[in-house]
Amino acid sequence: MTKSRPSSGPTMHDVAAAAGVSQATVSLVLNSASGSRFSDETRKRVMDAVQQLGYRTNAHAKTLRDGISGIIGFLGDAVATAPFAGKIIEGAQERAWEDGLLLLTMNTGGDKALEAASLDSMLSYKVAGVVYAGMYHRRLDVPEALSTVPSVVLNSQDRKLRLPSVAPNEELGGYTATRRLLDAGHERVAMINIETLESELPAAVGRYNGYTKAMAEAGLSIRPELVRFGSGNELDGFTHTMDLMTDDNPPSAIFCANDRTAWGAYQAATELHLSIPRDVSIIGFDNQETLAPHLRPGLTTLELPFVEMGRRAVDLILQGAEPDGRVEFMTCPLIERNSVTHPKEKP
Known part of the structure; x- marks a missing residue:
């Protein structure tokens, strides 16, 4: 007995019949042809028919064509x-x-x-x-x-x-982070960056430029002792925060240019028996899902889109x-x- 060949599945003709349109219209809809004139209703009918029938285009034929x-x-x-x-x-x-x-x-x-x-x-x-x-x-x-x-x-x-x-937009992000701290009433705002400006890393340069722009708009000078440059890791956040917060005139807020740096800043605050945000406000950058929401308190931060x-x-x-x-x-x-x-x- 001869075995019947397996069905190749629904065809474009089947889709056209189910949608009540021509095969040409089905082809135009499925290929998103520019300049084609058909209504949203027609497009919906075709796509509904495609879904109901389980129609699949022939990818190899499309590549050849x-x-x-x-x-x-x-x-x-x-x-x-x-x-x-x-x-x-x-x-x-x-x-x-x-x-x-x-x-x-x-x-x-x-x-x-x-x-x-x-x-x-x-x-x-x-x-x-x-x-x-x-x-x-x-x-x-x-x-x-x-x-x-x-x-x-x-x-x-x-x-x-x-x-x-x-x-x-790194600069706008740095500006937004600093502006948030300024709007909360902080004036002595520190920044711990993730690289040097000489590195020309867009994130480091842009976030720093945003920080300086917001500070200047608020009429506040950039104090070199409040700006630190790390490598974007937890240890640098810890070390720089320890140094900043044990100064005779510590900042009341720190903009950490990434969340891992902020994590280190949290650890330094714990070491120094400081409360966040009561003793020092901290803002990060990245919104790293495995980190920022799970710090205590949760980290206010900028999200990379x-x-x-x-x-x-x-x-x-x-x-x-x-x-x-x-x-x-x-x-x-x-x-x-x-x-x-x-x-x-x-x-």
Whole structure:
């Protein structure tokens, strides 16, 4: 007895019949063809029919026809290890899926040979574009091969200003953090940065510039003894806070330029039997989910908008990602918890 061939599943003809439209209309809806004229109601009928029937497009045929696949490449230097990687990938993947595209993610660990091989593989799949992500904000030397496909630098910037980039607005974030402390009534506000200004690290420079701008607007001078430069780790936060708070004239508030530094500041306050925020207010930067909400008291901090940045990078690819070198800076929202209050009255 001859076995019957398995069904290949519902066809575009089936979708058209279920939606009450032509196959041409189904094709235009599924391919998001620009300039096509059909109503939102028609689009909904087609998409409802696709879902009900379980229709899947033929990805191989689409690649042969259009010269590109239904895939966007995501190439990162620490996708598997960075604490924020999940959020940034979540945003990119979510936005790609809204247009029926898949995200092909590769982690290079900073290995340039693996990066080149991964990128070559992505391009061989005829990806619709590539998101080139840094897991912390810096200026990157972008591979030349990215110039052959719509590409966006994410959470960093193209050092040569060729590709468009999406990055957090570090200066506005630093300004917002300092302004929050000033609005609470603090005047002697210290800052513990995550790198030196000479490093030219955008996060360190931008957050410091935001701090100085807010202080200047409040008519307060920048006191060198209140500005410290660490490496963004817990130990530096502890050491600098111990030094600041044992001074004859300690600050009443500290802006820590990342949450790990703030964690160290909390430990120093405990060591010195100081209460947060009664004796010293502390504000951080990053809103690291595994840390900021779990400190006692919860840390008021600025959130890096990773989900939104991931979405925006894919948006730009879908729009063609012109290689114009522009940098889009995204706002870091203030996350209020319980580590900031008004300064303690002096006896």
